[in-house]
Amino acid sequence: MTPGKPRLQALRNAVNQVDFNRFRFWFQLVGFVLFVYGGYLAVDLGTRLPFFSCGYNQEGRAGVCFLLPLQHQLGRPWPMLFSAASIAILTGFVIFALWFIVLNKGWCGFVCPLGTIQDWITALRRRLGIRYSSYSRGQFEQLTRIKYILLLLMILIPLGVGGGIFSHDMSPPFCLICPARMILPMFTGDFSQFSIDFSSKTALAMTALGMAVTALFLVGSFVKKRFFCFLCPMSALHYLISKPALLKLKKNGDKCTRCGDCYTVCDMGIRAIADDIETKDIMTDDCTLCLKCVASCPEPGALKATFAGISIFESTETGFIKRCQKGIGLEQPKH
DSSP, X not given: OOTHHHHHHHHHHHHHTSOHHHHHHHHHHHHHHHHHHGGGGTOOOOSOBSSOOOTTOTTTOSSOBTHXXXXXXXXXXXXXXXXXXXXXXXXXXXXXXXXXXXXXXXXXXXXXXXXXXXXXXXXXXXXXXXXXXXXXXXXXXXXXXXXXXHHHHHHHHHHHHHTTSSOGGGOSHHHHHOTHHHHXXXXXXXXXXXXXXXXXXXXXXXXXXXXXXXXXXHHHHHHSTTGGGGTOHHHHHHHHTOTTOSEEEEEOGGGOOOOOHHHHHOTTOOTHHHHOOSOSBOOOTTOOOOOHHHHHOOSTTSEEEEETTEEEEEOOHHHHHHHHTOSTTSOOOOO
């Protein structure tokens, strides 16, 4: 055995037995501070980020969500849109894809400020001792479709604005109703987005709808874990281009006992994570790659996260026992 192998194995064991909830909490907190307040330190990571670093948080943002410039570009007059200017749209999409390909939907589970806020709301509800609601199978299937409908509308409405079919007051349509527009600037002391624009009927309708969606976000997140993630068009766009991403969630069905622990901890209520023993790449369109399923699995190697094909975090019995604080005083299995 080469000298480096014991060290590598020791590192893998340490990672697989990490206090995952604490690790994820601090990762999310650092991401939140960076992307909500990084602008004050002159951090600028561009305008093609694959998560909600909201452009309306003008002073604090460390970058801008890709959906905002995409909608503005799609809203150009059609002759301009289908000219050389379309290269800017393609270039922007390529930059967005390069960002996305690194963490896949892990951007949702570990970095997105709006996702982090939902997790904080869940933690508050838990501290108050209020039980959250679960989804029926029918509700789950209906919710999963909404984000694709919103993604389609987010593309068609700006195109209609550029073609003169819709009013310019409807653009950018998703950003006008996205709760990030009001909630994230609030953390930097900017409450100006909590207002209704009476300049036109269209502006009135869009900003009022934005207020309603923000209220739905807050109430929904308190009632159901990661409620807004089911509705998120960014999540839909993620899944459509997820195949070449480097971070993957893998399952070995031969090692799965279908105990259901992974489904129990899944914030999105994805039953396939427990029931599907055939699919190797087990990430679904609603998955946020939070990896809580891997951390909660007691079967060695049944679930794992890989990066560029290399296992970086996988389920182990010792990790499960340590994280769940079970089996204290028992002899640890030898590997």
